[in-house]
Amino acid sequence: xxxxxxxxxxxxxxxxxxxxxxxxxxxxxxxxxxxxxxxxxxxxxxxxxxxxxxxxxxxxxxxxxxxxxxxxxxxxxxxxxxxxxxxxxxxxxxxxxxxxxxxxxxxxxxxxxxxxxxxxxxxxxxxxxxxxxxxxxxxxxxxxxxxxxxxxxxxxxxxxxxxxxxxxxxxxxxxxxxxxxxxxxxxxxxxxxxxxxxxxxxxxxxxxxxxxxxxxxxxxxxxxxxxxxxxxxxxxxxxxxxxxxxxxxxxxxxxxxxxxxxxxxxxxxxxxxxxxxxxxxxxxxxxxxxxxxxxxxxxxxxxxxxxxxxxxxxxxxxxxxxxxxxxxxxxxxxxxxxxxxxxxxxxxxxxxxxxxxxxxxxxxxxxxxxxxxxxxxxxxxxxxxxxxxxxxxxxxxxxxxxxxxxxxxxxxxxxxxxxxxxxxxxxxxxxxxxxxxxxxxxxxxxxxxxxxxxxxxxxxxx
Amino acid sequence: xxxxxxxxxxxxxxxxxxxxxxxxxxxxxxxxxxxxxxxxxxxxxxxxxxxxxxxxxxxxxxxxxxxxxxxxxxxxxxxxxxxxxxxxxxxxxxxxxxxxxxxxxxxxxxxxxxxxxxxxxxxxxxxxxxxxxxxxxxxxxxxxxxxxxxxxxxxxxxxxxxxxxxxxxxxxxxxxxxxxxxxxxxxxxxxxxxxxxxxxxxxxxxxxxxxxxxxxxxxxxxxxxxxxxxxxxxxxxxxxxxxxxxxxxxxxxxxxxxxxxxxxxxxxxxxxxxxxxxxxxxxxxxxxxxxxxxxxxxxxxxxxxxxxxxxxxxxxxxxxxxxxxxxxxxxxxxxxxxxxxxxxxxxxxxxxxxxxxxxxxxxxxxxxxxxxxxxxxxxxxxxxxxxxxxxxxxxxxxxxxxxxxxxxxxxxxxxxxxxxxxxxxxxxxxxxxxxxxxxxxxxxxxxxxxxxxxxxxxxxxx
Numbered sequence: 001x002x003x004x005x006x007x008x009x010x011x012x013x014x015x016x017x018x019x020x021x022x023x024x025x026x027x028x029x030x031x032x033x034x035x036x037x038x039x040x041x042x043x044x045x046x047x048x049x050x051x052x053x054x055x056x057x058x059x060x061x062x063x064x065x066x067x068x069x070x071x072x073x074x075x076x077x078x079x080x081x082x083x084x085x086x087x088x089x090x091x092x093x094x095x096x097x098x099x100x101x102x103x104x105x106x107x108x109x110x111x112x113x114x115x116x117x118x119x120x121x122x123x124x125x126x127x128x129x130x131x132x133x134x135x136x137x138x139x140x141x142x143x144x145x146x147x148x149x150x151x152x153x154x155x156x157x158x159x160x161x162x163x164x165x166x167x168x169x170x171x172x173x174x175x176x177x178x179x180x181x182x183x184x185x186x187x188x189x190x191x192x193x194x195x196x197x198x199x200x201x202x203x204x205x206x207x208x209x210x211x212x213x214x215x216x217x218x219x220x221x222x223x224x225x226x227x228x229x230x231x232x233x234x235x236x237x238x239x240x241x242x243x244x245x246x247x248x249x250x251x252x253x254x255x256x257x258x259x260x261x262x263x264x265x266x267x268x269x270x271x272x273x274x275x276x277x278x279x280x281x282x283x284x285x286x287x288x289x290x291x292x293x294x295x296x297x298x299x300x301x302x303x304x305x306x307x308x309x310x311x312x313x314x315x316x317x318x319x320x321x322x323x324x325x326x327x328x329x330x331x332x333x334x335x336x337x338x339x340x341x342x343x344x345x346x347x348x349x350x351x352x353x354x355x356x357x358x359x360x361x362x363x364x365x366x367x368x369x370x371x372x373x374x375x376x377x378x379x380x381x382x383x384x385x386x387x388x389x390x391x392x393x394x395x396x397x398x399x400x401x402x403x404x405x406x407x408x409x410x411x412x413x414x415x416x417x418x419x420x421x422x423x424x425x426x427x428x429x430x431x432x433x434x435x436x437x438x439x440x441x442x443x444x445x446x447x448x449x450x451x452x453x454x455x456x457x458x459x460x461x462x
Numbered sequence: 463x464x465x466x467x468x469x470x471x472x473x474x475x476x477x478x479x480x481x482x483x484x485x486x487x488x489x490x491x492x493x494x495x496x497x498x499x500x501x502x503x504x505x506x507x508x509x510x511x512x513x514x515x516x517x518x519x520x521x522x523x524x525x526x527x528x529x530x531x532x533x534x535x536x537x538x539x540x541x542x543x544x545x546x547x548x549x550x551x552x553x554x555x556x557x558x559x560x561x562x563x564x565x566x567x568x569x570x571x572x573x574x575x576x577x578x579x580x581x582x583x584x585x586x587x588x589x590x591x592x593x594x595x596x597x598x599x600x601x602x603x604x605x606x607x608x609x610x611x612x613x614x615x616x617x618x619x620x621x622x623x624x625x626x627x628x629x630x631x632x633x634x635x636x637x638x639x640x641x642x643x644x645x646x647x648x649x650x651x652x653x654x655x656x657x658x659x660x661x662x663x664x665x666x667x668x669x670x671x672x673x674x675x676x677x678x679x680x681x682x683x684x685x686x687x688x689x690x691x692x693x694x695x696x697x698x699x700x701x702x703x704x705x706x707x708x709x710x711x712x713x714x715x716x717x718x719x720x721x722x723x724x725x726x727x728x729x730x731x732x733x734x735x736x737x738x739x740x741x742x743x744x745x746x747x748x749x750x751x752x753x754x755x756x757x758x759x760x761x762x763x764x765x766x767x768x769x770x771x772x773x774x775x776x777x778x779x780x781x782x783x784x785x786x787x788x789x790x791x792x793x794x795x796x797x798x799x800x801x802x803x804x805x806x807x808x809x810x811x812x813x814x815x816x817x818x819x820x821x822x823x824x825x826x827x828x829x830x831x832x833x834x835x836x837x838x839x840x841x842x843x844x845x846x847x848x849x850x851x852x853x854x855x856x857x858x859x860x861x862x863x864x865x866x867x868x869x870x871x872x873x874x875x876x877x878x879x880x881x882x883x884x885x886x887x888x889x890x891x892x893x894x895x896x897x898x899x900x901x902x903x904x905x906x907x908x909x910x911x912x913x914x915x916x917x918x919x920x921x922x923x924x
Contacts, residue, residue: 180638218585
């Protein structure tokens with residue numbers, strides 16, 4: 001492996017001989033010599049390279065080194081006289097791998113809109129913003145694994161293709177092996193799914209939770225980290241048809257343990273990214289959204305507030321605010337309510353627990369009041385809901401009747417019910433959308449700009 | 463978090479007070495006291511717990527503690543007089559969370575076939591074999607991330623849903639939002655995909671390589687680790703419809719660098735798993751396949767042999783063996799040929815390079831002989847092909863004509879070709895199926911037993 005530019009910028013010493021490889025970001029021709037800035041994608045900052053006229057074939061080399069061209073440079077590090085950089089590279093030999101036609105190249109020196117960059121997603125990683133996003137995204141993902149692995153959680157791969165449609169988290173994509181021009185029909189003229197690849201209707205998963213619960217019932221602590229899907233026709237800056245989700249699940253854990261873990265998790269991930277990508281995070285704070293660093297510090301440094309849904313409703317009813325959506329016990333909290341609680345009342349992250357059962361999923365544990373379930377949502381300032389979780393219903397009879405209440409056929413969930421028959425245990429977990437987390441961390445407005453190749457209605461390019 | 467049993471077994475000291483939680487594996491009632499073996503999924507070995515008659519409500523507790531029941535035990539560690547275990551737990555208080563009806567519970571004390579266990583995939587993690595598999599699977603996955611992250615590779619999430627079908631690696635699953643009973647048709651009576659969610663035909667990905675190449679052209683070194691799909695109707699012990707794949711991609715890398723990285727990668731992963739799951743690996747060697755440890759050591763300790771395809775053909779032609787598939791230059795190597803090379807001739811892993819272009823993919827770099835491409839396959843003793851990779855064609859004109867030769871519309875790959883127009887660089891990568899790797903590591907025969915919830919023809923249960 002050659003020297004990565006990030007290591008040279010951080011640790012390079014004058015007079016060291018190095019070889020770097022990368023792409024030209026800018027070129028500045030002066031009379032006596034030429035400056036080029038080279039990036040290899042390892043850091044926000046480029047390495048400045050000085051090419052002197054005594055370099056072999058100088059004029060020809062310079063001509064070819066336009067923005068986007070790829071090259072290797074061998075040379076010697078020298079202290080930089082320029083402000084804001086400590087080191088630069090004095091070139092001794094240059095190898096050009098690929099030129100880049102300046103007339104054609106879509107990434108010109110000027111600033112490009114993020115909308116435009118989406119149309120050239122195969123090149124946008126070469127820009128400052130998308131470069132920083134993808135490095136932070138990687139650090140964030142690594143923080144997730146490291147957090148759970150240090151605690152002895154197993155990473156479990158729950159299925160992507162599923163025959164179960166009972167999670168009810170939105171519209172499902174169908175997965176089929178049929179030729180859609182010629183679908184086998186049964187006697188009633190309906191699709192004959194017994195002829196399809198899996199012998200029944202199959203979908204793309206909307207959540208790995210139910211299968212993660214299976215794994216927690218054998219391995220105690222597990223987490224998923226994989227793609228999930230929604231076929232919702234939502235063309236918004238917060239929705240993707242395909243996104244990655246993280247779902248830890250813990251046996252022998254109640255709602256309090258769930259809250260503790262979620263808080264510890266968020267603090268860990270934000271701290272990890274600040275520690276590992278300081279330049280990228282400063283860039284976001286400076287260029288994208290100036291609340292990014294304050295938000296991160298707020299999450300890292302504060303004990304999260306904890307209130308029940310009922311307490312939250314009381315607070316909202318008592319406050320001297322007029323909300324667009326009227327507040328009363330039983331409503332789903334709207335964004336304006338969540339923002340008031342996190343940003344104005346607590347001014348830090350707040351965990352709201354014990355929501356009315358009617359607005360939550362069938363698998364959440366019924367509380368003694370028979371009206372609420374052991375659910376939790378974490379709301380963060382300037383961010384909104386970032387995590388949702390619950391203690392799961394571990395009592396067979398209550399779970400079965402909740403399933404029937406929701407008009408789900410218990411036969412469809414025979415294995416889920418089985419877990420409550422054979423050594424059932426209190427257990428809990430939570431879920432968060434990975435792209436939302438990266439959005440929150442970077443301050444990037446549109447979720448399409450925090451995933452390499454977004455899938456949205458009418459768009460599956462690249 | 464409570465104490466995990468693996469930590470108690472490894473580090474627990476007599477007279478320590480501990481609390482454990484888990485599921486009863488076996489119970490042995492003697493006159494004066496009762497032994498139970500408890501597992502929490504953290505290790506192959508169970509913790510032996512001794513319940514004395516002076517325990518409150520002894521008889522009732524014992525009755526409820528059948529195989530499969532879940533409980534918490536608080537007590538004191540004592541040195542074990544029994545052979546093969548150093549420590550056991552003397553119970554002081556027992557909390558039973560969930561009983562388990564012995565008549566119904568499918569996991570009886572007897573040995574169950576792996577085939578049977580597949581039908582109860584929601585419980586099979588509680589058996590020795592599947593427990594060990596899932597722990598090794600997790601360690602293996604963690605080794606993958608750690609290996610690449612230490613080297614500064616970014617984990618990139620390439621898309622699962624894709625509109626491109628030109629990889630040609632097998633049959634594709636269709637992803638659609640249509641109601642299959644009522645599909646919109648165009649003038650010719652064909653499916654009108656412009657009405658579908660993505661506005662065109664969409665599939666589940668068979669490989670993230672082409673998109674990984676995009677990311678390598680911005681970030682130099684990247685890897686994918688995500689699910690991929692094949693709609694092949696192959697009911698074999700080596701095929702899954704849904705499996706996880708690892709695909710590193712390196713800019714500024716040729717076939718030699720590719721081989722070096724692949725060798726280092728395999729050694730690292732095998733060593734990591736031996737270091738982190740020694741008991742599980744011994745179990746596989748003892749109970750599943752007695753070549754497992756020798757294979758791992760062979761991979762870890764040997765420099766892999768390296769030969770060209772042409773040399774391999776010469777070796778096979780010269781050897782005193784009759785193969786079922788006759789050997790001649792141009793053939794695809796069959797399993798019997800690969801086994802001869804790795805097991806009999808070299809007796810260690812061997813990397814075969816520079817295959818005939820006609821049996822390899824369009825994106826592999828054409829060699830100067832115009833007949834072969836810069837491909838590589840790694841063959842391992844008792845394992846067969848474990849990795850396939852190549853240097854990619856970075857020259858625009860040659861790539862374009864290879865694409866046309868394969869009857870692919872270059873328009874479909876406009877972005878892939880663009881990478882060769884704007885600062886193209888030599889680059890290379892490889893791919894391996896994660897489940898195959900776990901199979902090889904554990905000696906498990908059937909690939910359905912190394913993934914939590916296998917998807918195969920006519921099966922998408924759980």
